[in-house]
Amino acid sequence: MTAPVLFPMPGNDAFCAHLASLMHARQGELDYRRFPDGESYVRLDTPVAGFDVALICTLNAPDEKTLALLFAARTARELGARSVGLVAPYLAYMRQDKRFQAGEALTSAQYGALLSPAFDWLVTVDPHLHRHKSLDDLYSVPSAVVHAAPVISEWVREQLAHAVLIGPDSESEQWVGQVAAGAGCPYLILRKTRRGDRDVSVSAPEIKRWRDRVPVLIDDIISTARTMIAAAAHFKDAGMQAPVCIGVHGVFAGTAHADLLAAGAARVVTCNTIPHPTNAIDLAPALAQAAARMASHTTQRSAGHSRRDGVTT
16 A cells, blocks of 8 residues: 655644654645735645545634635545545534524534545544534544543553542543543542633532542643633642643633643643643554554545445544
């Protein structure tokens, strides 16, 4: 099988180079800029005819990135790429999965419908699936989901002695339990009350029994960080040590990172799904394996086979 060509969308160059090295793939050259009127200019400077292509684009700030991503995917196909895949370590528009108020857009499904026709496969990390069983409910292309829990477990096991893991709410219990089992640590789950995007309160049952352990707050997405900030204050009142805060996806809206440190976090650690100085947990090896497998499966499928073939790694 010919080595695939990986193209980094803007801001993804370092991660793309890391993936290319792990996959023994070529890194293609993509030129992107904006015209004075704000429109996007995209050019693929590496030939793609007959090659499997993957675009590398983490999709935080998706409104700024999506059009250029679609232009690049369409161009690769027009220039003869054998297949076009998407490695999106962070996948946006996953939270709005029902109409909470009349007239709201179901953006999780709509974004999936927008991206799916442009690609032959998709690889991502721990998408925020709440009311959906899998990405197949939202995306009509084969998808692979890389789970961060085993890698986070390894990091906690190697970096933190005598820890207690803490999940933000009842929805997190299953995966926080998996991280705790892998790390060999106890865990507990916060009771969270959210009154708005930046108005959150938490309580921790039996927190005082864990005063001799390092509290490790874990969440899938750190956006405003209000939950972790409220938890840090609660731990301080309970006489606990300063918490270590771990997020799979470090979105860090506005001043969230600085606010979290100011609230008393001893350290903030994220996986490298979104570039940030807190990146300390490397998911590139798992993503590389998943992407190589998806590209291989795509080229092996005959043209008459269904494009829908969900894979979980």
